[in-house]
Amino acid sequence: MYTSTTLFAFIGALAGIGSVSGHSAFFHPSMWGFNVTDKDYPYDNRPVAPLRDYTFQQWWFHNHLDHPPNPGDFFELPAGKPATAEIACNKGATSFFASSEGGDIREPNNPNNVCPNSESIAYHTHGIDDLEGCALAIAYKDDVNQVQPEDFTIFSVNQTCVWTRFTDFSVPAAMPPCPAGGCICSFFWIHSPKAGGEENYMNGFRCNVTGSTSTVPLAKPQVARRCGSDPENGKLQDVPGNCTYGAKQPFYWLQAERNNVFEGEHSPPVYNDRYNFLDGAQTDIFEGFYDSIPEPAPNAPLPVAKQVNSPSTETSPTASPSGSSSPQPTFLPSKACKPKKFPSSSAGLQRRSFEEESTGVLPRSWTAGRHKATVIFLHGLGQVNATWQMAFSKALTPYFPNVQWIFPQASEKRVSMNQGMLRPSWFDIWQLPPHPEEYDERGITESVSAIEDLILSQIHLGVDPRRIFLMGFSQGAALALMVSLTTLNELGGVISLSGWLPNAYRRHITASPSIPILWCHGTDDKEIPLPYGRNAMQFIDSLPGADASKTELKIYRGLQHTINDRELEDIAAFLHLQLQS
Ligand SMILES: *[C@@H]1O[C@H](CO)[C@@H](O)[C@H](O)[C@H]1NC(C)=O
Ligand SMILES: *[C@@H]1O[C@H](CO)[C@@H](O)[C@H](O)[C@H]1NC(C)=O
Ligand SMILES: *[C@@H]1O[C@H](CO)[C@@H](O)[C@H](O)[C@H]1NC(C)=O
Ligand SMILES: *[C@@H]1O[C@H](CO)[C@@H](O)[C@H](O)[C@H]1NC(C)=O
Ligand SMILES: *[C@@H]1O[C@H](CO)[C@@H](O)[C@H](O)[C@H]1NC(C)=O
Numbered sequence: 001m002y003t004s005t006t007l008f009a010f011i012g013a014l015a016g017i018g019s020v021s022g023h024s025a026f027f028h029p030s031m032w033g034f035n036v037t038d039k040d041y042p043y044d045n046r047p048v049a050p051l052r053d054y055t056f057q058q059w060w061f062h063n064h065l066d067h068p069p070n071p072g073d074f075f076e077l078p079a080g081k082p083a084t085a086e087i088a089c090n091k092g093a094t095s096f097f098a099s100s101e102g103g104d105i106r107e108p109n110n111p112n113n114v115c116p117n118s119e120s121i122a123y124h125t126h127g128i129d130d131l132e133g134c135a136l137a138i139a140y141k142d143d144v145n146q147v148q149p150e151d152f153t154i155f156s157v158n159q160t161c162v163w164t165r166f167t168d169f170s171v172p173a174a175m176p177p178c179p180a181g182g183c184i185c186s187f188f189w190i191h192s193p194k195a196g197g198e199e200n201y202m203n204g205f206r207c208n209v210t211g212s213t214s215t216v217p218l219a220k221p222q223v224a225r226r227c228g229s230d231p232e233n234g235k236l237q238d239v240p241g242n243c244t245y246g247a248k249q250p251f252y253w254l255q256a257e258r259n260n261v262f263e264g265e266h267s268p269p270v271y272n273d274r275y276n277f278l279d280g281a282q283t284d285i286f287e288g289f290y291d292s293i294p295e296p297a298p299n300a301p302l303p304v305a306k307q308v309n310s311p312s313t314e315t316s317p318t319a320s321p322s323g324s325s326s327p328q329p330t331f332l333p334s335k336a337c338k339p340k341k342f343p344s345s346s347a348g349l350q351r352r353s354f355e356e357e358s359t360g361v362l363p364r365s366w367t368a369g370r371h372k373a374t375v376i377f378l379h380g381l382g383q384v385n386a387t388w389q390m391a392f393s394k395a396l397t398p399y400f401p402n403v404q405w406i407f408p409q410a411s412e413k414r415v416s417m418n419q420g421m422l423r424p425s426w427f428d429i430w431q432l433p434p435h436p437e438e439y440d441e442r443g444i445t446e447s448v449s450a451i452e453d454l455i456l457s458q459i460h461l462g463v464d465p466r467r468i469f470l471m472g473f474s475q476g477a478a479l480a481l482m483v484s485l486t487t488l489n490e491l492g493g494v495i496s497l498s499g500w501l502p503n504a505y506r507r508h509i510t511a512s513p514s515i516p517i518l519w520c521h522g523t524d525d526k527e528i529p530l531p532y533g534r535n536a537m538q539f540i541d542s543l544p545g546a547d548a549s550k551t552e553l554k555i556y557r558g559l560q561h562t563i564n565d566r567e568l569e570d571i572a573a574f575l576h577l578q579l580q581s
Contacts, residue, residue, distance in 0.1 A: 026187035033064025050199030080173030142181030378476030522559025
């Protein structure tokens with residue numbers, strides 16, 4: 001049978017429980033088999049019963065396809081927000097106790113108890129440190145009979161599942177809407193091998209994505225591969241190249257048919273970092289998230305996320321593994337798309353023009369910078385300074401040999417937009433696009449003064465402040481602007497790449513510092529849309545003492561939240577011009 005008699009004896013000995021306890025299931029009226037009891041089948045096929053050694057028909061949807069949910073019952077998945085599921089070892093321990101066999105067994109003093117009157121071993125864990133995570137998967141089909149195992153994509157993981165009855169699953173913000181009849185979802189769980197017989201859990205249910213603002217479909221899900229450290233099996237190192245990146249299928253394991261993983265009983269596949277199922281929303285499951293995904297292998301290069309600072313890049317695994325082959329941003333100039341020309345869509349806005357017709361090759365004379373100068377570049381949220389240093393080392397810095405380039409690195413801060421995860425960040429961000437009024441006063445004040453200190457140290461080294469430039473991308477651009485619009489030093493210029501200027505900071509800006517500003521922005525930027533750039537430039541140009549001839553907004557048609565070769569040339573041209581004056 002699917003579970004060992006010794007385990008049941010153990011559970012019984014621990015807690016003296018009856019048939020109400022053991023295992024765990026997702027409970028919601030939207031599920032198939034919501035009302036199945038131990039009387040409905042010749043074998044225990046309640047939703048909580050584990051699945052092992054079964055035929056496809058027996059394990060798929062728990063063999064509950066003949067027990068559909070009532071029409072109109074959906075489990076709602078609010079895009080960008082958590083969906084709260086109820087997980088319990090018995091329906092009587094959930095809000096849906098009314099239709100359970102034994103009535104309400106919830107524990108009044110601890111509503112989060114997954115299995116009242118039982119030890120945690122009854123739901124297969126020895127304690128909070130022995131949890132291996134569970135997951136929700138989605139298929140973008142509304143007819144359950146059309147859904148195949150290969151159609152399910154894991155979109156959310158909770159690595160501390162099944163510790164609390166109310167378990168939050170973060171829904172990726174970029175989830176597209178479901179078909180007219182909704183979507184088909186499923187709960188999956190495989191517990192720790194230390195806590196009893198190894199088994200699979202699957203509860204299918206009807207779901208629907210709400211509040212969606214995206215139309216990008218999910219990518220085709222692949223089988224998840226083992227790639228994280230596993231000290232208990234003698235693997236002390238992560239092997240990031242071996243990971244499956246992007247959309248991943250659930251594990252189908254230990255059945256008689258249609259398995260997709262074949263790990264041994266005592267090293268089960270798990271919904272956590274060991275299989276690159278990061279805790280929370282799975283943000284990289286969408287088509288086009290990665291430029292390309294190399295074939296996984298222990299020594300394979302890591303994939304490159306397409307948008308340098310998309311919200312999903314924050315949790316992208318490309319940024320985390322250290323010492324492995326470095327991820328490269330997508331705008332490296334050697335690309336095949338080099339000849340692509342962007343029409344000068346910004347013509348109407350230009351107040352000053354230089355080097356409009358780009359040649360793709362920078363004049364040699366530009367290397368002849370006469371004096372010492374410094375460019376301080378501030379990276380975007382979740383980014384690593386080395387990425388930008390590498391990118392510029394090919395396309396930009398060689399043309400300015402007398403300029404010192406400084407790439408400060410933001411420290412790791414809790415980022416609200418990323419569920420409080422620690423990310424390299426100059427200040428807190430709640431959402432992208434940022435709400436114009438959101439403002440992390442403390443973080444911004446600290447980062448502004450850190451950059452001011454950096455400027456001062458350059459001045460102390462003898463650099464003329466008028467030859468010090470601030471440049472930044474996205475969040476780094478916002479910081480570069482805030483510093484340069486309020487600093488008492490007369491700086492050489494500021495370059496904002498896909499940036500914005502928080503409204504709350506604008507109150508500190510009383511007059512135009514008359515600093516040359518180059519603002520570069522793509523028309524297709526979804527993280528920091530172009531109107532943020534226009535609005536900030538209008539504000540700057542309306543300040544007392546503003547000199548519109550010193551500010552320039554460059555717009556790049558078709559460009560998303562990243563930079564391209566044309567932009568690099570414009571940056572070079574701007575720096576060159578300012579350094580000559
Ligand atoms: C489950 O049982 C309850 C109580 O009999 C009933 O109201 C409900 O419609 C049933 N749900 C399903 C999906 O069969
Ligand atoms: C997992 O669920 C718990 C309990 O609801 C919740 O506190 C936690 O934030 C969830 N974790 C994630 C990553 O969503
Ligand atoms: C799913 O949610 C969307 C957005 O709220 C709604 O328009 C649609 O009618 C829902 N679909 C179903 C089948 O309930
Ligand atoms: C790579 O992944 C495969 C498939 O999950 C696994 O069998 C293998 O052990 C992994 N190799 C390493 C070095 O982690
Ligand atoms: C990146 O930042 C680190 C400090 O966190 C620093 O040691 C390193 O020199 C910086 N890299 C570059 C290229 O400036």
